């Protein structure tokens with residue numbers, strides 16, 4: 001009813017004024033968008049570590065918590081991306097409410113999906129104390145972890161090659177949502193990955209450079225560079241290790257990876273399985289002899305996956 005379609009406003013972390021859907025609740029206004037799926041709710045942990053914490057409230061429709069404003073606004077943006085581009089209702093396809101918590105911990109330089117919701121720290125000295133919800137690519141990355149973990153096909157166990165795939169898919173979809181660059185973290189003053197040039201941030205860009213390590217769950221944030229590079233080549237094309245790839249554009253690339261994630265990947269899929277999953281997805285979407293299938297095949301070959 002009318003109390004549920006209230007327009008809220010507030011400035012984000014970078015000082016930009018945004019408007020978003022809120023609700024009136026117990027005589028206040030709260031960051032609860034009841035217009036999308038089962039709802040989008042944004043909470044604050046008040047720098048504690050118990051989540052979800054407290055629904056962000058204001059006495060007026062103006063909200064003065066920039067980290068919360070960005071988390072709420074970008075969650076709606078990513079909801080709309082999945083609905084409009086992939087016809088998926090929320091992270092699980094069943095309209096389950098999208099919950100975010102900001103101000104998690106103290107000087108917390110990270111963000112994560114905890115299996116049920118998104119959680120964001122306030123950043124620290126390494127990124128000018130920029131809250132992690134200030135980046136659309138970060139929110140898209142985290143929500144995509146939710147998509148992967150709720151996909152009865154993949155789930156992609158978070159270690160070694162399946163974990164690196166999990167990470168890569170989150171970066172790849174994030175690059176389609178935040179589509180004017182190939183960087184991860186540029187809006188939180190913390191560029192940590194470049195899908196076009198993974199080696200710029202010490203990630204491998206070919207199987208010959210795969211890093212066998214016990215760190216980082218078997219290098220899930222390191223070896224994801226190999227799959228990220230393949231995705232970049234699929235989208236923009238190019239020659240890599242003497243293999244030339246004809247680009248098909250970012251949108252088609254993202255459709256292929258999303259369909260692979262939902263329909264053809266499984267919990268312990270490795271990089272070779274990712275190649276066949278993407279070939280199967282491209283075949284289903286664009287046909288067996290299509291340019292798209294050829295591009296997928298060549299892009300994986302270019303990073304040493306056959």
Ligand SMILES: O=C(NO)[C@]12CC[C@H](CC1)C2
Pocket residue numbers: 110111112132138141167184185192221
């Ligand atoms: O890769 C990640 N999580 O698995 C990141 C690192 C920086 C952004 C926030 C969290 C993405």
Ligand SMILES: [Zn+2]
Pocket residue numbers: 141145167170
């Ligand atoms: Zn991640």
